Amino acid sequence: MxxxxxxxxxxxxxxxxxxxxxxxxxxxxxxxxxxxxxxxxxxxxxxxxxxxxxxxxxxxxxxxxxxxxxxxxxxxxxxxxxxxxxxxxxxxxxxxxxxxxxxxxxxxxxxxxxxxxxxxxxxxxxxxxxxxxxxxxxxxxxxxxxxxxxxxxxxxxxxxxxxxxxxxxxxxxxxxxxxxxxxxxxxxxxxxxxxxxxxxxxxxxxxxxxxxxxxxxxxxxxxxxxxxxxxxxxxxxxxxxxxxxxxxxxxxxxxxxxxxxxxANDAYWGLGLGAAEYVEGTRTVNTRDMQAYLKRIEAGESATGPNERLGPEERARETAMLMLRRTILGIDRADFRLRTGYDLDTLLGPVIVRFVGEGLLEDDGRRVRLTHEGRFLADRVLCEVV
Ligand code: SF4
Missing domain, CATH: 3.20.20.70 (Aldolase class I)
Structure with a gap:
């Protein structure tokens, strides 16, 4: 069914x-x-x-x-x-x-x-x-x-x-x-x-x-x-x-x-060689070794490597980092709170204020987004968010 x-x-x-x-x-x-x-x-x-x-x-x-x-x-x-x-x-x-x-x-x-x-x-x-x-x-x-x-x-x-x-x-x-x-x-x-x-x-x-x-x-x-x-x-x-x-x-x-x-840091299944998945807050990645993948699956075993289960704060930071990649949507404060349980400003207030000051982020009170200049230096901003 x-x-x-x-x-x-x-x-x-x-x-x-x-x-x-x-x-x-x-x-x-x-x-x-x-x-x-x-x-x-x-x-x-x-x-x-x-x-x-x-x-x-x-x-x-x-x-x-x-x-x-x-x-x-x-x-x-x-x-x-x-x-x-x-x-x-x-x-x-x-x-x-x-x-x-x-x-x-x-x-x-x-x-x-x-x-x-x-x-x-x-x-x-x-x-x-x-x-x-x-x-x-x-x-x-x-x-x-x-x-x-x-x-x-x-x-x-x-x-x-x-x-x-x-x-x-x-x-x-x-x-x-x-x-x-x-x-x-x-x-x-x-x-x-x-x-x-x-x-x-x-x-x-x-x-x-x-x-x-x-x-x-x-x-x-x-x-x-x-x-x-x-x-x-x-x-x-x-x-x-x-x-x-x-x-x-x-x-x-x-x-x-x-x-x-x-x-959006939503969940997804990953199937096949080297596939990553994110289910119920746990990240796993399948082996990238073809022979190992085939043999393990054929033996009725899982092909995944070690799991990574993020704590709530880590998951919230990662969500912020991924959402910032979205140049139009950015991070919507209400959506972020709903998804992570965290208040964006409590978690990242000083970082946001600093990058807004440097002209790399824009903040209209509802959303935080990369500016035009921020797109060129996105790696630096995203790293600091995580
Ligand atoms: S070798 Fe890599 S980049 Fe080239 S077609 Fe295959 S997956 Fe794509």
């Missing part, structure tokens, strides 16, 4: 689920996700394990408002495997009326047959990893799709899904402002209603990080990266795409509801 009862508020009892599909055609140079190249032969076994993990964790189907199937590259699965995955997810996590079901796709691995499978299953949003439209920059990121494949994938997606999004990366080594302008022009020509634009991060242990350590790549200097961020905010705002989170832009009504769950 499907459970639709709202037993507890959404910050304790999940109304959202993340499902991880780790397979990729190859490993991109900057990638720090739980993703594997050359492991496609494990797809069926992985889906068996995923179903087993889901059944053990949920016990019975649970209605959710948002589902996000990410990776890895979910569309790396062949169409029949994708169909099996979608059926399994639809069974265990029935989507509430008006819910959002997103699947991440790589322009090089999405074709019409796979898109048809997803649309028929009820997927209503696709997030495409474009990253750049410059062959030279795609090569620097070690992406394995060509720029023209993005347009082809968008054409497939636009015909089948009511909502879709593109991911872009700025600050790629060897890039300049003109490259970024060209990327934004190419992006806007496709008329997306949602964009995620992240500054490149050299994650420790990645191929790109090793190249940086060896002096083989030169990072974009901070001033240029700031100019790139300024440019994307201006250009997208002019195009009607509003910055609603530090790195995310949408036309009104096209914000990612799933990501808004994370930024």
């Amino acid at each position: 499907s459970s639709t009862a709202h037993e507890a508020p959404p910050w304790l009892r999940p109304r959202a689920a993340y499902v991880h599909i780790p397979f990729c055609a190859h490993k991109c140079g900057y990638c720090d996700f739980a993703s594997l190249a050359g492991a496609d032969h494990l797809a069926d076994r992985y889906l068996d394990a995923l179903e087993r993990e889901t059944a053990a964790k949920l016990g019975e189907p649970h209605e959710v408002d948002t589902i996000f199937i990410g990776g890895g590259t979910p569309t790396r699965l062949e169409a029949p495997a994708l169909e099996r995955l979608a059926r399994m997810v639809a069974h265990w996590l029935p989507l509430a009326e008006g819910g959002e079901w997103t699947v991440e796709a790589n322009p090089g691995t999405l074709d019409a047959a796979k898109a048809d499978v997803l649309a028929a299953a009820g997927v209503n949003r696709v997030s495409l990893g474009a990253q750049s439209f410059q062959p030279r920059l795609l090569a620097a990121l070690e992406r394995n799709h060509a720029p023209e494949e993005v347009g082809r994938a968008v054409a497939i997606v636009r015909d089948r899904f009511p909502r879709w999004s593109l991911d872009l990366i700025f600050g790629v080594p060897g890039s300049n402002i003109d490259d970024w302008k060209a990327d934004l022009d190419a992006t806007l020509a496709l008329d997306p209603s949602h964009l995620s634009c992240y500054g490149l991060v050299y994650e420790k242990g990645t191929a790109l990080w090793k190249q940086l350590q060896r002096g083989e790549v030169e990072p974009v200097v901070e001033d240029v990266e700031r100019e790139m961020y300024e440019l994307v905010m201006d250009r997208l705002e002019q195009a009607g795409l509003h910055l609603y989170e530090i790195s995310n832009y949408a036309r009104p009504g096209h914000e990612s509801r799933h990501n808004l769950v994370y930024w």
Whole structure:
């Protein structure tokens, strides 16, 4: 029987689920996700394990408002495997009326047959990893799709899904402002209603990080990266795409509801290799080791690592930090009190006053938000809040 009862508020009892599909055609140079190249032969076994993990964790189907199937590259699965995955997810996590079901796709691995499978299953949003439209920059990121494949994938997606999004990366080594302008022009020509634009991060242990350590790549200097961020905010705002989170832009009504769950610090299930979840105030993360994941699930064990249960004050601070990422909503004092039991000013009054004085936060008495300048120095503000 499907459970639709709202037993507890959404910050304790999940109304959202993340499902991880780790397979990729190859490993991109900057990638720090739980993703594997050359492991496609494990797809069926992985889906068996995923179903087993889901059944053990949920016990019975649970209605959710948002589902996000990410990776890895979910569309790396062949169409029949994708169909099996979608059926399994639809069974265990029935989507509430008006819910959002997103699947991440790589322009090089999405074709019409796979898109048809997803649309028929009820997927209503696709997030495409474009990253750049410059062959030279795609090569620097070690992406394995060509720029023209993005347009082809968008054409497939636009015909089948009511909502879709593109991911872009700025600050790629060897890039300049003109490259970024060209990327934004190419992006806007496709008329997306949602964009995620992240500054490149050299994650420790990645191929790109090793190249940086060896002096083989030169990072974009901070001033240029700031100019790139300024440019994307201006250009997208002019195009009607509003910055609603530090790195995310949408036309009104096209914000990612799933990501808004994370930024409200609401609960969510996490299923699959390396998946994180937050349920009843406890955070857990599954192992990122594929063999360990398979063996543990097949032995009827849990694949999670150590739990982290935050105390009430830590959870309140973390909620404030996540809510501040939301550039339009920010922290609403009444909502914050309802969710955490804490008065925002008792908890963070001096920090807020100081950053308002420095021009990094604005406070209208009801909400506290990052200012325009605060978006550039968000890391500093968020760190202090936690
Ligand atoms: S496609 Fe995405 S998940 Fe896969 S290796 Fe590249 S960045 Fe990582």
